[in-house]
Amino acid sequence: MSEQDVLGSIEGLRSHIDDIDEQIVALLNKRQVLALAIRALKPQAQLGLFDPKREEQIYERIGACNEGPLYADDLRSIYAVILKVSKEMQG
Amino acid sequence: MSEQDVLGSIEGLRSHIDDIDEQIVALLNKRQVLALAIRALKPQAQLGLFDPKREEQIYERIGACNEGPLYADDLRSIYAVILKVSKEMQG
Numbered sequence: 001m002s003e004q005d006v007l008g009s010i011e012g013l014r015s016h017i018d019d020i021d022e023q024i025v026a027l028l029n030k031r032q033v034l035a036l037a038i039r040a041l042k043p044q045a046q047l048g049l050f051d052p053k054r055e056e057q058i059y060e061r062i063g064a065c066n067e068g069p070l071y072a073d074d075l076r077s078i079y080a081v082i083l084k085v086s087k088e089m090q091g
Numbered sequence: 092m093s094e095q096d097v098l099g100s101i102e103g104l105r106s107h108i109d110d111i112d113e114q115i116v117a118l119l120n121k122r123q124v125l126a127l128a129i130r131a132l133k134p135q136a137q138l139g140l141f142d143p144k145r146e147e148q149i150y151e152r153i154g155a156c157n158e159g160p161l162y163a164d165d166l167r168s169i170y171a172v173i174l175k176v177s178k179e180m181q182g
Contacts, residue, residue, distance in 0.1 A: 006136040045097040074176040085165040
């Protein structure tokens with residue numbers, strides 16, 4: 001492959017990544033809408049706003065459905081921030 | 092709604108979040124497969140392994156396609172970790 005062809009392939013792969021990023025952003029926002037809905041219901045269910053058991057369950061689930069190449073620890077690092085920003089918005 | 096009904100609603104919303112998390116994990120892994128493919132091509136294109144311009148482009152794109160409720164800064168915090176673990180795996 002010529003250098004130009006390789007650059008073209010890289011462009012194509014990057015544009016595929018851009019599509020995936022759009023999907024990830026949309027899903028993160030959907031996730032946040034649901035998290036805010038749960039947040040609004042919690043007082044009526046006499047539930048505390050922070051539930052460490054639920055958080056642990058989320059980490060277990062993302063580890064269990066992970067098929068790689070990312071490691072479970074990578075996903076845990078990413079989800080630590082997802083859950084942090086989610087909780088911050090829940091006040 | 093009785094407390095029991097509210098708990099049922101929360102369960103339903105959580106199960107929807109679980110589905111979204113499975114999709115996010117699958118997309119993060121797809122993204123990493125593509126990032127590794129680009130990584131493998133870079134030496135043939137005489138490209139450096141780290142490209143700060145591409146990184147800035149990613150941040151701009153995720154901000155541009157964001158419809159909320161997450162803030163652009165929230166997405167930036169999440170993507171800082173996504174890009175960090177991605178680069179770590181690219182060696």
